[in-house]
Amino acid sequence: MNDSNNASVIGGKSFTAVAINCAAKAGEWITTKLGNYSSLELKHSAHDLVTEVDKGSERLIRNLVATHFPDHSFLGEEGVEPGPEASAQALEEAKDAEYLWIVDPIDGTTNFVHSFPFFCVSIALAYRGEVIVGVVYDPVRDELFVAEKGKGAYVHGKRMKVSGEATLRESLIATGLPADHHYALPLNLKGVTAIAPQVRNLRIAGSAALHMAYVAAGRLSGFWEIGLNSWDLAAGALLIQESGGVVTDTKGEPYTLAVRNVAASNGHLHNELVQALEHAGAQA
Template sequence: MNYELLTEQVIAITRLTGNFIRKESMNFNAAAIEFKGLNDLVSYVDKTAEEQLVGNLSKLIPGAGFETEEDTVNSRGQTYNWIIDPLDGTTNFIHGLPTYSISIALYEEEQPVLGVVYEINRAEMFHSYKDAPAFLNHEEIRVSQRAHLSDSLLATGFPYYQFDKQPQYMQLLSELMQKTHGLRRIGSAAVDLAYVACGRFDAFFEYNLNSYDVAGGAYLVQQAGGKIMNFSGGPEFINQREILATNGLLDQEMLEALQRNFNS
């Protein structure tokens, strides 16, 4: 498999769908909103974008499986599987806020080999592939070199359902507000992870995320020299639905803060 060529094809497909989402944002009708669950919004834009991505990606690797947010198709491939979020940051999109993205990852035999995150409004295309660094618009990127929480800027996401851990979460935020340059919640986990990969954020943490929210961005962080783990420091972050992404220098301080508050 020529992963560099494949990634360029994925980038072209992603740009096409990004253009569709950008165009729809100009005349989006709030009456088109549907509810999948509590505070879990979806629209025809999400669904159409996913259909476009699945249709075009299917041509690149015949027989590959798909794991998709909107269930356009969910099938298991023998060797290759795409993990897709067609519009990460749907709530931002619906409310006219400018941060939302497309996230795509490709897994080969249970291992990630390709990741693309496209932040649509700034036209920033983050990508990487097996045995390559991470890139932003084809310029190589690396994680930050900040080694102390006191110098760091962090990203997170607020829970919008399953509020059982909210007291611990608020306690953690209170601690980190006092120990860092600040915390940001921009509403797209894929973008948060891409920003860790390029050094804008020094770490990102969130729980109750799905594979399609984090698969593409997590791969970018790893390829840019950072680390991905769960709140206990272990490697399994997708099935445990908790993720900590760091620049590789803040691991210990972040894990200690998480474990103090979440009792992981």
């Protein structure tokens, strides 16, 4: 058994159990605030939103983690200054931590603000830079997606497996509309223009973490997006990998916590997806 598997329990406490408990408690609280938030602020742009519910959810998760593992490091979206440079710097400062919790307290805040029911809590734990636990919780549907490194991925207690589509032509692919309208959005739209005619259909639902969970569950064949952050991707990446899929950057290089431009799939059509992005000039 390798170090990352040995690291799944410390002091008799299961990391996965703590992650699940944090996601469940945060998700339960978030749903009580749906349609009832009191403050809305802009972050990096007019399309990058935050509410007091995002901040409260992150505080709740941070406090619960600290109760069980006070020596662990914590990287949460709401504890980082807005903008890609600040996000990259925050990860750089935290990357050498032995244990690092990586949290998006509400992935899909715009959806939450509009009461559009497609948002989630995303919690990952990295051990020496490698994600060993990933939890994505959709509180509206009460769906809990859970993965442990080397132990598979599950939803509703059943093991997940990626879909079997072999080509883009028969696939359902998801992407996003990045909040960065100067750099990331134009590149993503290039990809949309190129890939939409090649696939069965596209979905843009507004939560990268849930899109990735859906790839892991076989509901989507693949997903790509430009300009994401570690907290958007870490949990979902492990879900996909443990379900038999592939996660890389948009150029096909292996996934790491530093990846911001992601391509994820069932594996069968991954090269075709990456090549389509390359031909479109949409890799970043």
